Amino acid sequence: MTTALIHTIADTRRAVAEARRGGSTIGFVPTMGALHAGHGALIRQAREESAFVVVSLFVNPIQFDRNDDYEQYPRTLPEDLEFCRALDADAIFAPSATEMYANPQLTFIEVSSLSERLCGEFRPGHFRGVATVLNKLFNIVQPDKAYFGEKDGQQLSIIQKMVADLNIPVTIVPVPTVREPDGLAMSSRNRRLSPEERRVAPVLYQALIEARSAVARGCAEAGAVREAALAVLRAVPQFRVEYLEIVEHATQQPVQHVCAPVRVAAAVWLGQTRLIDNVLAEPALAKQQVQYGSKT
Amino acid sequence: MTTALIHTIADTRRAVAEARRGGSTIGFVPTMGALHAGHGALIRQAREESAFVVVSLFVNPIQFDRNDDYEQYPRTLPEDLEFCRALDADAIFAPSATEMYANPQLTFIEVSSLSERLCGEFRPGHFRGVATVLNKLFNIVQPDKAYFGEKDGQQLSIIQKMVADLNIPVTIVPVPTVREPDGLAMSSRNRRLSPEERRVAPVLYQALIEARSAVARGCAEAGAVREAALAVLRAVPQFRVEYLEIVEHATQQPVQHVCAPVRVAAAVWLGQTRLIDNVLAEPALAKQQVQYGSKT
Numbered sequence: 001m002t003t004a005l006i007h008t009i010a011d012t013r014r015a016v017a018e019a020r021r022g023g024s025t026i027g028f029v030p031t032m033g034a035l036h037a038g039h040g041a042l043i044r045q046a047r048e049e050s051a052f053v054v055v056s057l058f059v060n061p062i063q064f065d066r067n068d069d070y071e072q073y074p075r076t077l078p079e080d081l082e083f084c085r086a087l088d089a090d091a092i093f094a095p096s097a098t099e100m101y102a103n104p105q106l107t108f109i110e111v112s113s114l115s116e117r118l119c120g121e122f123r124p125g126h127f128r129g130v131a132t133v134l135n136k137l138f139n140i141v142q143p144d145k146a147y148f149g150e151k152d153g154q155q156l157s158i159i160q161k162m163v164a165d166l167n168i169p170v171t172i173v174p175v176p177t178v179r180e181p182d183g184l185a186m187s188s189r190n191r192r193l194s195p196e197e198r199r200v201a202p203v204l205y206q207a208l209i210e211a212r213s214a215v216a217r218g219c220a221e222a223g224a225v226r227e228a229a230l231a232v233l234r235a236v237p238q239f240r241v242e243y244l245e246i247v248e249h250a251t252q253q254p255v256q257h258v259c260a261p262v263r264v265a266a267a268v269w270l271g272q273t274r275l276i277d278n279v280l281a282e283p284a285l286a287k288q289q290v291q292y293g294s295k296t
Numbered sequence: 297m298t299t300a301l302i303h304t305i306a307d308t309r310r311a312v313a314e315a316r317r318g319g320s321t322i323g324f325v326p327t328m329g330a331l332h333a334g335h336g337a338l339i340r341q342a343r344e345e346s347a348f349v350v351v352s353l354f355v356n357p358i359q360f361d362r363n364d365d366y367e368q369y370p371r372t373l374p375e376d377l378e379f380c381r382a383l384d385a386d387a388i389f390a391p392s393a394t395e396m397y398a399n400p401q402l403t404f405i406e407v408s409s410l411s412e413r414l415c416g417e418f419r420p421g422h423f424r425g426v427a428t429v430l431n432k433l434f435n436i437v438q439p440d441k442a443y444f445g446e447k448d449g450q451q452l453s454i455i456q457k458m459v460a461d462l463n464i465p466v467t468i469v470p471v472p473t474v475r476e477p478d479g480l481a482m483s484s485r486n487r488r489l490s491p492e493e494r495r496v497a498p499v500l501y502q503a504l505i506e507a508r509s510a511v512a513r514g515c516a517e518a519g520a521v522r523e524a525a526l527a528v529l530r531a532v533p534q535f536r537v538e539y540l541e542i543v544e545h546a547t548q549q550p551v552q553h554v555c556a557p558v559r560v561a562a563a564v565w566l567g568q569t570r571l572i573d574n575v576l577a578e579p580a581l582a583k584q585q586v587q588y589g590s591k592t
Binding site: 103107108132139140165 | 305409410
């Protein structure tokens with residue numbers, strides 16, 4: 001199979017329409033490029049489930065709250081193309097900013113409530129930009145399934161809510177976070193870490209694991225769980241904690257008492273680099289209930 | 297041909313998918329029911345241009361800024377079905393509010409700038425509700441073409457901008473306003489007028505015609521054009537003028553000097569009923585330029 005490199009919306013529509021006429025289902029992996037093993041898991045799963053796989057590479061200007069972050073975001077097109085070819089993607093859609101925003105963009109998608117806390121609180125306009133560009137990409141590619149990493153948990157819940165609320169005819173497939181051997185979640189931003197920062201970065205995941213263990217022992221107060229994780233983070237003086245929250249996935253609202261599965265989500269700064277991560281945490285009781293549920 | 301009456305999103309998707317498999321193009325006329333000759337023109341044009349015509353009948357709660365207006369909005373389902381059958385529509389989608397909003401709607405489409413003036417200024421949240429429900433309906437029906445009346449000129453420009461900005465794969469077809477013999481624009485709200493109100497209502501159109509005549513004489517100051525129209529409206533003491541503006545269609549922004557085609561748009565109250573209307577106005581010079589343009 002060859003992998004087509006496409007730069008325009010019109011050519012993407014043509015390629016997808018042709019595949020669909022041939023009876024193919026369309027799998028779509030939207031990315032900002034700088035591909036790593038996390039994206040690899042998304043593309044691999046799309047490849048298994050769909051006859052025609054489209055990967056988009058687009059650093060979306062309207063989701064950056066800081067211009068320097070947009071400018072410094074890693075761009076590695078030749079390596080990304082090689083990466084997609086090795087994983088047998090059928091088409092790569094790599095538009096310019098002018099192609100995606102030919103006229104001043106005045107239309108925006110707001111997913112209220114879910115967008116307000118966590119990353120939304122610290123990156124104003126970020127999720128509005130994410131929801132808007134994904135809505136555009138869904139309208140351009142018209143996939144049957146689209147693949148998103150669980151690492152961006154709040155983004156995932158917002159996209160799921162947008163798709164449900166707007167009746168978008170696509171199935172959102174969450175894919176588990178891929179980690180380095182030492183636990184650090186794969187991220188395009190990891191390459192910006194200095195060797196010393198890279199050495200301590202996995203402590204973010206260790207803190208989330210600590211919270212997960214606290215929850216696993218049974219129903220817990222969110223405050224105590226949070227404190228257990230923060231204690232781990234405090235061992236690394238280089239960390240500047242932006243947030244660490246215990247939230248319900250579907251609503252992204254913080255819980256007081258952890259008596260059902262939750263997401264423990266955090267954002268920390270290491271020097272000039274912002275890292276986010278999250279884990280699923282399930283109280284023992286909730287697990288038991290599931291087991292009991294399956295017995296009856 | 298029979299006209300299918302469908303109440304669920306799933307059945308609508310099925311009916312459209314089947315038609316598309318048969319090679320049909322899909323024409324869509326979204327309405328709030330209480331159908332009249334204006335809607336008739338939309339359905340007739342869809343019928344001429346598309347093999348499969350879907351009409352939706354849905355009084356959309358989230359676009360009403362006043363609950364009494366929502367509750368009093370005319371609902372005439374049996375007559376509407378007869379109307380669609382007579383015009384040979386293929387499917388009528390008449391969902392309940394629960395079907396369209398199964399979960400609390402947290403996702404909204406904002407078309408900024410275009411939504412802020414005219415009706416947007418006096419009906420807060422109205423166009424957000426319109427854009428959001430039409431986005432939903434487009435995702436449900438996935439039409440090739442959708443038909444909108446020019447009477448709702450600001451709505452038309454907002455939908456055109458939303459479709460362009462979000463890359464929605466649908467062609468928006470504007471259809472000229474249908475009028476009563478005395479000039480009153482067809483509207484579902486006209487049936488609320490008392491006989492005396494109905495008698496004076498056409499003066500709204502006469503005022504817009506007066507503005508059009510003022511513009512047709514050549515480049516004009518918007519203020520003078522506006523005053524010419526307002527003078528006509530003042531002859532009817534029952535009118536309470538909400539707005540009367542000279543705007544560029546694509547941006548819905550008021551112009552100072554009328555030297556290119558504009559829309560003269562107005563909203564007036566007659567008792568408890570709000571009427572809107574608009575006309576295209578072209579300065580003589582602009583017409584000449586068009587003529588010259590066609591010669592070269």
